[in-house]
Amino acid sequence: MSIASAGLVGVFGSLHYDILVDAPDRPRKGETVTGFGWQPKCGGKGGNQVLSAARAGARSAMIGAVGDDDFGCALLANLSRSNVEHRFVRVEPGIRSGMSVAIFDDDGDYGAVIVSGSNLTLGEKDVAAAAGLLAQAEVLLLQNEVPEIANIAAARAAKAHGCCVVLN
Numbered sequence: 001m002s003i004a005s006a007g008l009v010g011v012f013g014s015l016h017y018d019i020l021v022d023a024p025d026r027p028r029k030g031e032t033v034t035g036f037g038w039q040p041k042c043g044g045k046g047g048n049q050v051l052s053a054a055r056a057g058a059r060s061a062m063i064g065a066v067g068d069d070d071f072g073c074a075l076l077a078n079l080s081r082s083n084v085e086h087r088f089v090r091v092e093p094g095i096r097s098g099m100s101v102a103i104f105d106d107d108g109d110y111g112a113v114i115v116s117g118s119n120l121t122l123g124e125k126d127v128a129a130a131a132g133l134l135a136q137a138e139v140l141l142l143q144n145e146v147p148e149i150a151n152i153a154a155a156r157a158a159k160a161h162g163c164c165v166v167l168n
Contacts, residue, residue: 007138009053010163012063012127012154013046014119014145015089016098017071026103026111035103042078044098044119045143049168053141054082061085061137063130063154064146065118071097072118088130092118098145114145122150127157135161142167 023035042051046064054060062084066072068091075097079086098119102112127134127150134140140158142151142165155165 007059008133008136009050009058009060009139009141010063010130010133010137010158011046011050011053011060011141012122012130012146012151013049013141013143014044014098014116015042015047015062015064015066015075016044016100016114016119016145017074018043018100018102021101021103023103023105025105026109033103040074042075043100045145045168046141047075047078049141049143050079050084051082054084059085061088061133063088063122063126063133065090065092065095065121065126067091067095067097067118068093069096071099085133088126088133090121090126090129092121095121116145119146122146124150124153126150127153131157134158134163137161137163139164139166 018041027033050062096117098117100114104110
């Protein structure tokens, strides 16, 4: 069976607005390094999973949370452009979206700082809201960038419907 003919791939998890920086080296404590350039990227481990599944031709859906900020708008627009079902990505008022800054050095190594933001608000209410979607999913992908209790609730709900659950 090809991925395009497979059932729904659901992803429960993180969405981050990433800022990627190219620099000769990563800064050490108290040091400023001049970079060569930067670029934005919509990511988060959950975002990366759902976009990869969609690009491979799978019918894909995201369950997550973004803030009511510019990063959240960009993350939602990216899911729309990528044909990812995202009606269960909640916009959390007064909370900032998850984001990260990753610095890549000349050797290809990197260091990153993530700020989880709205991803930490995911919980049982999101699992309950997406119960119908979880009942349809053939595979549910999880990661460790959201509260563990939220992952457990999502995994239990999906398994109750015979869904294959993968924690990456």
